[in-house]
Amino acid sequence: xxxxxxxxxxxxxxxxxxxxxxxxxxxxxxxxxxxxxxxxxxxxxxxxxxxxxxxxxxxxxxxxxxxxxxxxxxxxxxxxxxxxxxxxxxxxxxxxxxxxxxxxxxxxxxxxxxxxxxxxxxxxxxxxxxxxxxxxxxxxxxxxxxxxxxxxxxxxxxxxxxxxxxxxxxxxxxxxxxxxxxxxxxxxxxxxxxxxxxxxxxxxxxxxxxxxxxxxxxxxxxxxxxxxxxxxxxxxxxxxxxxxxxxxxxxxxxxxxxxxxxxxxxxxxxxxxxxxxxxxxxxxxxxxxxxxxxxxxxxxxxxxxxxxxxxxxxxxxxxxxxxxxxxxxxxxxxxxxxxxxxxxxxxxxxxxxxxxxxxxxxxxxxxxxxxxxxxxxxxxxxxxxxxxxxxxxxxxxxxxxxxxxxxxxxxxxxxxxxxxxxxx
Amino acid sequence: xxxxxxxxxxxxxxxxxxxxxxxxxxxxxxxxxxxxxxxxxxxxxxxxxxxxxxxxxxxxxxxxxxxxxxxxxxxxxxxxxxxxxxxxxxxxxxxxxxxxxxxxxxxxxxxxxxxxxxxxxxxxxxxxxxxxxxxxxxxxxxxxxxxxxxxxxxxxxxx
Numbered sequence: 001x002x003x004x005x006x007x008x009x010x011x012x013x014x015x016x017x018x019x020x021x022x023x024x025x026x027x028x029x030x031x032x033x034x035x036x037x038x039x040x041x042x043x044x045x046x047x048x049x050x051x052x053x054x055x056x057x058x059x060x061x062x063x064x065x066x067x068x069x070x071x072x073x074x075x076x077x078x079x080x081x082x083x084x085x086x087x088x089x090x091x092x093x094x095x096x097x098x099x100x101x102x103x104x105x106x107x108x109x110x111x112x113x114x115x116x117x118x119x120x121x122x123x124x125x126x127x128x129x130x131x132x133x134x135x136x137x138x139x140x141x142x143x144x145x146x147x148x149x150x151x152x153x154x155x156x157x158x159x160x161x162x163x164x165x166x167x168x169x170x171x172x173x174x175x176x177x178x179x180x181x182x183x184x185x186x187x188x189x190x191x192x193x194x195x196x197x198x199x200x201x202x203x204x205x206x207x208x209x210x211x212x213x214x215x216x217x218x219x220x221x222x223x224x225x226x227x228x229x230x231x232x233x234x235x236x237x238x239x240x241x242x243x244x245x246x247x248x249x250x251x252x253x254x255x256x257x258x259x260x261x262x263x264x265x266x267x268x269x270x271x272x273x274x275x276x277x278x279x280x281x282x283x284x285x286x287x288x289x290x291x292x293x294x295x296x297x298x299x300x301x302x303x304x305x306x307x308x309x310x311x312x313x314x315x316x317x318x319x320x321x322x323x324x325x326x327x328x329x330x331x332x333x334x335x336x337x338x339x340x341x342x343x344x345x346x347x348x349x350x351x352x353x354x355x356x357x358x359x360x361x362x363x364x365x366x367x368x369x370x371x372x373x374x375x376x377x378x379x380x381x382x383x384x385x386x387x388x389x390x391x392x393x394x395x396x397x398x399x400x401x402x403x404x405x406x407x408x409x410x411x412x413x414x415x416x417x418x419x420x421x422x423x424x
Numbered sequence: 425x426x427x428x429x430x431x432x433x434x435x436x437x438x439x440x441x442x443x444x445x446x447x448x449x450x451x452x453x454x455x456x457x458x459x460x461x462x463x464x465x466x467x468x469x470x471x472x473x474x475x476x477x478x479x480x481x482x483x484x485x486x487x488x489x490x491x492x493x494x495x496x497x498x499x500x501x502x503x504x505x506x507x508x509x510x511x512x513x514x515x516x517x518x519x520x521x522x523x524x525x526x527x528x529x530x531x532x533x534x535x536x537x538x539x540x541x542x543x544x545x546x547x548x549x550x551x552x553x554x555x556x557x558x559x560x561x562x563x564x565x566x567x568x569x570x571x572x573x574x575x576x577x578x579x580x581x582x583x
Contacts, residue, residue, distance in 0.1 A: 361488035363463045364432075367545065371428050379463045393464040393486045422432055423440075423489070 020323050020406040028308075029403050030054065039374040039408040044189055044219060044352050044399035046241045049305075053244055056304035060297045067293055069270060079296055086299035087286070093306035094238070095227030096253050103259075103289040104299055107250035108218040109139040111237035112183075114252055114289060115214055116143035118262040119235075120181065126152035128180040131211075133158045133166050134389045135188045138382045140216040140237075144183055153180065160389060164191040164342040168203065175207035182213050186220035186231075190381040190397065191342035192325075192352030194220070201232040212258065218242055218250075222401070223321060223350050225314035228253050240298065244402075245305035249298035252289075259285055266291040309402075317402055321351035324400045324409065328353055331413050337420065341390060351400040354381075357416060360423045362396040368422060369415040376412070430541030431548070432489065439493035444500050445482040452480075454565075458558035460550050465491045469558040476506050478563065483555060490539075490548050495555030497535055507563045514560050521552045 026032045028050040032040065040048060060082060066073075068080040091099035105111045120143075124130070130144045134157050148155040156179075158171045166184065175182070182204050187194050197215060204213050215233040220226055222243035228236045235258075239250040264271050264282055268291035273281040282288045309317060325346060332338050337358035343349050357365055362378035369376055377397040380387045387393065398412055449455075449470035458467045465487030472480040481499040485492055498517075502510050517536055519525040523543035530537050542552045 361463075363465075363488035363548075363551065364490070367431065367548065368428060371426075384464070387464065393466070422428075423437065 020320075020327060020409075025312075026403045026405070028052070032403055035373075037373040039372070039411040041398040041400065041404065041408055041412060042375045042377050043222075043401035043404070044242070044397065045377055046247065047222060047244050047401055048403060049246065049301075050244055050308050052308050053246065053301045053304045057246060057297050057301040060300045065297070068296055069287075069294075082300050083294060083296045086296070086303040089303035089306050090251065090299070091253075093310065094221065094236070094253060095229055097229065098256060100285040101254055101256050101259060103252045103254065103286045104294060105237075105250050105252055106248055106295075107239040107241065108216060108237040109239075111235075111250060111252035112140055112214065112216065113143050114265045115212075115235050115237075115254070116147045118265045118289070119212065119258065120144075120147040121151065122263060124148075124151040124153050124180050127178065128153040129156050129174075129176065129178040130154070130181045130183070131156045131158060131171070131174050131179055132183045133171075133185070134160050135164065135166070135191060135193065135383065135386050136183070136185055137189050137216065137218070138384070139218075140183055140185060140214075141383075141385060144181065154178075157385070158184075160386075163344055164188070164193050164390075165348065166193075166195055166200070168196075168199065171200065172203055172207060175204060175211070177208065177210070179204075179208035179211040182208070182211050183216070184214075185216040185218075186226075186236075187217075187223070187350045187352075188342075188383075188386075189219050189352065190354055190383045190386050190395070192219075192350040192354070192399075193343050194224075194348050194350055197231045197233060219350060219352070222309075224318045234258055240302040240305065243302075243305055244308055245302035246298040249295050249302050256285065259289070264288050264291065268292045270294070312402060320402060321400055321404075322346065324404055324406075325349060325351050325353070327406065328398065328400070328409050328412075331409060332416075335413065335416055335420075338416070341392075341395060351404075352397060353399070354395040354397045356392060356395050357420065360419055362394045364423065365396050365416065365419050368419040369412065372411055372415050372418075374408075374411050374415050427541070427544045431545055433538045433541065435497075435535065435538035436489060436493040439496040440489035443483075443485075443492050443496040445496065446484060447482045448484060449480065449482045452482075454562040456558050456562045458554050458561075460487070460491065460554050462550060463488065465551065465554055467491070467495060467555055467558055469495075469555065469562055471559070471562045473507075473563075476508075478502050478505050478507070478510055481559070483558075485555070487554070488551050490542060490551040491554050494539055494552040497539065498555050498559060501534060501536055502559065510563050511560065514556050517556055518553060521549055522546075 029048045031048050064078045064082050066076040066079040068083045088099050091102045130148050132144050145155050156174045161167045212234040214235045217236050217238040221238040234255045236253045241247040271283050271288050271291040273283050339356050341354040366378035379394050452470035453473045454471040456469050467485035469483045483495045520540055521542040542548050
């Protein structure tokens with residue numbers, strides 16, 4: 001896998017005239033405000049939460065908490081309304097017009113499992129093929145691998161280019177009349193690669209029009225303007241906790257015609273219309289796929305996170321991250337012994353940088369950095385198939401978000417230099 | 425001594441740079457593979473027994489400084505020991521890296537005492553114990569893969 005340095009343009013390495021600041025925004029995040037020594041560079045794993053989100057959750061429990069869709073009293077009606085509003089808000093944030101096609105789940109993992117189970121087990125036949133890519137997170141890899149085994153289908157893995165992008169020529173060859181599912185990430189959690197979703201969807205429509213497309217949006221929805229209907233995918237999965245929202249809420253957006261034909265994923269309350277002694281009919285969308293008491297408070301929290309992100313503007317979020325990314329790559333490139341992974345063109349990268357330091361295992365690097373309050377991820381990033389393809393057992397990964405600023409990058413670089421001293 | 429200095433003592437760094445007994449072994453009696461699912465560390469351990477005595481131990485591994493130096497120090501310290509002595513040393517070593525060994529006892533650990541700093545880093549216990557779990561399994565006659573998944577605070581690798 002090529003490292004980035006040789007392709008950086010002079011524009012990217014020009015000395016900055018102003019430091020990248022995010023002081024005022026940092027104040028919005030209680031954990032960062034009360035721990036000024038913390039340099040949190042692991043937002044690709046989970047984001048920190050602004051007061052606005054924490055307040056919204058608390059406010060819901062203090063004022064509107066009841067079981068929605070059930071009680072014939074005002075409090076329950078208020079809870080139902082809050083849940084409804086939250087769905088509308090999140091759908092709007094993601095460019096989804098028909099909000100009933102947004103199913104709340106625990107997160108991306110559950111959303112993908114929903115498709116693999118409800119659509120996969122009823123539609124995939126022996127001899128069919130499921131196409132995924134070599135850069136997928138385990139959450140968008142293992143469900144398809146296991147579905148293939150269960151249904152007697154064949155799993156085809158699209159290999160990557162040398163700089164960590166989906167090889168579209170290879171993908172084209174994998175798409176045939178046998179292809180039933182094409183699943184791929186919008187943004188790679190380990191490399192930061194932004195995949196050309198619309199181009200991929202067009203290829204699928206052309207070469208395998210019978211196939212459905214499933215997009216793992218866990219790393220894109222938090223960091224860029226996403227309009228799902230414009231992307232053209234059949235299913236899009238995302239997680240709230242990576243986009244300033246609470247843990248335990250996320251969603252699946254699906255094409256209505258597909259969702260309506262799919263059987264329920266889980267059985268229980270809320271998802272039924274009529275329960276007889278020997279048969280049951282299903283509730284309408286989205287309730288058919290939301291069995292049990294829904295997670296209203298966290299949906300409300302996620303809606304507040306969407307408000308917060310929109311107050312910055314997703315183009316502003318992306319702009320801030322691009323500045324940090326350019327600085328981070330330039331600084332890392334200047335450190336001797338650092339190898340970077342992923343695309344060389346910054347317009348094809350999100351704010352995630354995977355790297356290794358010669359002679360220092362990422363785990364040791366992480367421990368040294370941790371002593372200075374610098375939190376990075378070290379390991380295989382839930383992407384063991386990708387690590388095999390990169391031919392490294394593990395990498396270090398730094399990832400940025402709206403509250404990251406230049407002080408955090410300075411601390412990272414200082415820590416790497418310190419680790420190099422120690423392990424000389 | 426800072427936590428960091430306690431963990432990465434010169435002995436550790438030296439064994440990381442130049443691991444001892446870092447080789448494959450022909451005609452070994454036992455060969456065993458171990459892995460740490462958290463960070464992807466992998467080790468292959470070879471053991472040659474002479475009756476009840478560990479005649480030779482060697483290893484090859486990919487992993488962090490803690491896991492590699494721990495394996496290296498282990499191979500140096502168990503050669504010539506009986507199986508029972510090796511198992512007893514496993515117990516004492518494990519107590520040391522989990523902070524359960526009395527200070528007086530720690531001094532009797534010889535070169536292995538350099539790994540005592542691991543006790544200050546609970547999430548690194550898995551790294552230090554990987555080779556030892558493989559060794560214990562090998563001398564007890566096992567040939568299966570060992571894992572350190574159950575060691576230390578519950579942890580997996582995600583996102």
